[in-house]
Amino acid sequence: MQPYSALSLFKHSLSHHKNWQQVWRNPKPKSHYDVIIVGGGGHGLATAYYLAKEFGVSNVAVIEKGYLGGGNTARNTTIVRSNYLWDESAHLYEHSLKLWEGLSQELNFNVMFSQRGVLNLGHSLQDMRDISRRVNANRLNGIDGEILDPQQIQEIVPAMNCTANRRYPVLGASWQPRGGVARHDAVAWGYARAASALGVDLIQQCQVTGFEMEDGAVTGVKTSTHGTIRSEKVGCVVAGNSSVVAAMAGFKLPIESHPLQAFVSEPIKPVLDTVVMSNHVHGYISQSDKGDIVIGAGIDGYNGYGQRGSYPTIEHAVSSILELFPNFSRVRMNRQWGGIVDTCPDACPIISKTPVENLYFNCGWGTGGFKATPGSGQVFAASLAKGEMHPLAKPFSMDRFYDGSLIDEHGAAGVAH
Amino acid sequence: MFLIHCPNCNEQRSEDEFHPAGEGHIKRPDEPNATSDKEWGEYLFFRNNPRGIYRELWQHTVGCRKYFYIKRNTETYEIYNTYLLNDAIENNDSGGPI
Numbered sequence: 001m002q003p004y005s006a007l008s009l010f011k012h013s014l015s016h017h018k019n020w021q022q023v024w025r026n027p028k029p030k031s032h033y034d035v036i037i038v039g040g041g042g043h044g045l046a047t048a049y050y051l052a053k054e055f056g057v058s059n060v061a062v063i064e065k066g067y068l069g070g071g072n073t074a075r076n077t078t079i080v081r082s083n084y085l086w087d088e089s090a091h092l093y094e095h096s097l098k099l100w101e102g103l104s105q106e107l108n109f110n111v112m113f114s115q116r117g118v119l120n121l122g123h124s125l126q127d128m129r130d131i132s133r134r135v136n137a138n139r140l141n142g143i144d145g146e147i148l149d150p151q152q153i154q155e156i157v158p159a160m161n162c163t164a165n166r167r168y169p170v171l172g173a174s175w176q177p178r179g180g181v182a183r184h185d186a187v188a189w190g191y192a193r194a195a196s197a198l199g200v201d202l203i204q205q206c207q208v209t210g211f212e213m214e215d216g217a218v219t220g221v222k223t224s225t226h227g228t229i230r231s232e233k234v235g236c237v238v239a240g241n242s243s244v245v246a247a248m249a250g251f252k253l254p255i256e257s258h259p260l261q262a263f264v265s266e267p268i269k270p271v272l273d274t275v276v277m278s279n280h281v282h283g284y285i286s287q288s289d290k291g292d293i294v295i296g297a298g299i300d301g302y303n304g305y306g307q308r309g310s311y312p313t314i315e316h317a318v319s320s321i322l323e324l325f326p327n328f329s330r331v332r333m334n335r336q337w338g339g340i341v342d343t344c345p346d347a348c349p350i351i352s353k354t355p356v357e358n359l360y361f362n363c364g365w366g367t368g369g370f371k372a373t374p375g376s377g378q379v380f381a382a383s384l385a386k387g388e389m390h391p392l393a394k395p396f397s398m399d400r401f402y403d404g405s406l407i408d409e410h411g412a413a414g415v416a417h
Numbered sequence: 418m419f420l421i422h423c424p425n426c427n428e429q430r431s432e433d434e435f436h437p438a439g440e441g442h443i444k445r446p447d448e449p450n451a452t453s454d455k456e457w458g459e460y461l462f463f464r465n466n467p468r469g470i471y472r473e474l475w476q477h478t479v480g481c482r483k484y485f486y487i488k489r490n491t492e493t494y495e496i497y498n499t500y501l502l503n504d505a506i507e508n509n510d511s512g513g514p515i
Contacts, residue, residue, distance in 0.1 A: 243466035254462035256439070257491075302437035302475075305468045305492045311418050312433040345462050402458035 001197035004108050023189065024068075024196035029203050029226045033061045035384055036221055036231040038208050038245060040064025042073040042184075043362060043369065044237040045191035045202075046377020047384070049107075052198035054378070055385035060200045061231075062192075063223065065207035069188025072239050075307075075339035076370040077262050077284060077296040079275050081118045081179030082143050084412040085134050088395035089348055090141045095392055096375025097178060103374055109190030111182050112289065116274045118179030119153065121324075123168040123280040130411055131174045138176075146175045159271050160324050168281050168323055181275060181286055187373055210248050217357035218249070235360045235384050240305065240340025242363035251355045254401045255342045255364050258299040261309035261317070263336035265328075267291030276324065279411075283320030293331060295321055299341060299367060309338040341366050346406040351380055351393040360384055361398070421475070424499050425483045434479045440464050441472040441486045442506065468492050472506070475499075 002008065002021040012020055035051060037044045040062045052058040064070075080100055082093035104111050122128045131147060138145040153173050154162040162170045196202055205225065212220035212228055220230035238245050240257045267290050277284035284296045297317030300310050314336065322329055344350060344364035349372070351362045362380045365372060379390040389397065400406055419432040446452040446460055465471075471491045476484050486504075489496040 241468070243464070244468045247465075247467070252459070252463040252465065254458075254464065256464055256466050257468075302473060303440075303466060303471060303491050304494065306494050310432060401462040402454050404454075404458075 001108075001193065004110075023193045024202055026204070027201045029061055029063075029201060029206075029229055030059075032230045033201075034059040034231070035233045035235060036060070036229060037062045038221065038234060038236045039071075039238040039241075040068045040188075040192070040202060040204065041071050041237065041239060042069060042188050042191065042373040043239075043365070043376045043380070044235075045069070045188055045195055046373050047235060047237060047362070047380045048200045048202075048377075049191045049195040049198070050378045050381035051385060052195060052200050055381055057385050058199035060195075061203055061229065062195070062200060063203045063206050063208055063221065063229075065205070065224075067204050068192050068202060069185055072339040072341065072369065073184055073188045073373075075262065075337055076184055077286065077294050078181045078184045078288075078370060079118065079179070079277070079284065079286065079296075079368075080113070080182055080371040081176050081275075082371070083118070083120070083134060083138050083145055083174060083176045083179070084409055085137050086407050086409060087141060088407050089409050089412070090138060090143060092375055092379070092392050092396070093372055094141065094143050095379070096372045099374035099378065100182065100371075101178075103182075103187075103190070107190035107194045109186060109193060111186045111190055113180065113182040114289075115178050115180040116286075117156070117175060117177045118275040118277065119148070119156065120174045121153075121170050121276065121278040121280070122172045122174075123170060123278065125171070127280055128172050131172065134412060135174045144176055144178050146177075148173045148175050156274055157272065157276060159327060160276065161326055166323065170324075179275065181288075182370075184370060187370075191373075191377070208245065208248075211356070211359070213249075213356065216355075218359040233358045233360065233384055233387075235362060235380060237362045237380070239363065239365065239369065240342050242342045242361065246354070246361065249354065249356050249359055253350070253361070253363065253398070254345055255350070256303050257305055257340050257342055258302070259304045259306060259309040259338040260299045260341045260367055261297040261313055261336065261338045262295065263297070263314070263333050264288070264292040264294050265331045266334050268293065268331060278320065278324065281320035281323050283317050283324070285321055285325070292334065293328065299343065305340055307338050307340055341369075343367070345401070347409040348407040349376070349396050350398050351376070351383065351389070351396040352398040353389065354398065419494070419496060421487065421496065422499050423477045423480055423483075424485050424501050425481045426477065428480070430477075430480065434477060436476045436478040438474040438476055438484065440466075441474040470497075
């Protein structure tokens with residue numbers, strides 16, 4: 001792998017940047033792998049990377065039906081934080097946040113991780129009680145968090161209307177300074193490049209159409225373009241399509257797929273240098289380095305695979321944002337899109353073995369999977385390599401929907417993506 | 418944006434008058450006390466979530482407030498038909514694939 005550095009940039013400039021190596025190989029698939037990862041988004045590519053890097057399993061293929069990082073990895077609002085309420089999820093997301101902090105160096109790829117802080121606003125007394133409970137829980141778990149009053153919020157976000165005479169006045173907020181945003185595509189590309197250099201085969205434009213099974217154990221995958229590829233283990237990281245892939249293997253998941261929308265404005269001058277989220281008015285907003293205002297909406301309540309959302313949802317999100325930022329009322333929107341999120345009843349992921357032996361699923365991240373990309377990949381890789389679930393992944397087994405040990409994160413995950 | 422025909426009001430109305438309420442035709446176990454944890458978990462949480470034909474429960478929230486079923490396609494967003502709760506599935510297979 002050609003390392004990226006200021007020196008290499010200079011060297012290549014002498015040859016007019018014509019000799020850069022391809023970022024990843026485009027190999028023909030082998031007939032057999034130790035592990036096949038279905039789904040070439042951020043989580044799948046991270047899983048493949050950590051398998052090869054930390055667990056010595058490099059005979060790995062990532063099979064992607066479209067192009068790498070072309071699903072929800074390319075469609076989210078790029079927010080990274082770890083201020084979750086319950087121990088199980090707080091530990092998982094904090095593990096991930098710690099990996100984010102060294103990710104650009106680790107991958108030798110600038111993922112533009114910017115720890116600009118995340119504000120979660122409170123607009124009612126109950127909001128403030130929930131916020132203080134969550135911040136205290138976070139601090140007990142070693143996660144940074146503070147409770148701010150409206151004046152402190154106003155200092156951080158001068159553009160926001162924090163006056164008391166609003167329909168939904170800002171009464172306070174939780175503040176996680178280590179949270180922030182990252183460049184979503186770069187995360188997929190960085191993992192893909194590093195995994196490819198370690199020998200992982202990235203197979204694009206190849207859809208998995210079924211599983212090869214023997215005696216209740218998976219032995220390979222059937223594909224649309226390369227026939228059957230055999231494998232010891234298969235890990236599925238297919239987000240919104242999880243139920244469809246699970247149905248191919250003959251079981252159901254506690255997941256429903258919903259469209260989730262976001263939109264960006266035309267680029268404007270720097271006005272917002274942090275991330276603002278509000279559960280109560282239901283909106284979240286940040287400004288990208290390019291200057292676009294990035295706004296996230298809620299999910300559509302109905303199931304859908306169409307990668308587009310409905311207009312009432314857009315209207316709702318925009319009215320929430322204008323409640324907080326009336327001065328954005330004449331900012332023009334540039335693009336709007338939808339992704340299909342795999343929502344779980346308890347707003348927590350499923351990282352689990354399945355009724356089919358050697359078939360593992362990592363799904364159910366719902367509206368907030370992007371922030372977990374590195375951590376999810378690492379614990380899933382550990383589980384695949386060792387054949388038993390990583391301690392951080394254990395509470396997220398599918399069995400929790402049978403024995404009742406749900407991890408209810410609707411408070412921390414409800415709007416905040 | 419859906420235009421939904423409420424089978425109770427017999428009116429074609431826009432999506433924001435309605436509220437989806439999850440997968441339709443899910444039967445509560447007849448004897449909850451005799452149900453295993455696995456069966457109960459499956460009843461409560463596990464869903465078909467298909468890519469394609471889907472029967473979904475909806476409520477006409479700002480209209481008659483009654484529940485009804487929509488048979489629709491989750492990929493193309495086409496609505497095949499809508500029908501009342503006490504209508505059997507077999508009576509509502511017209512207008513699109515089953």
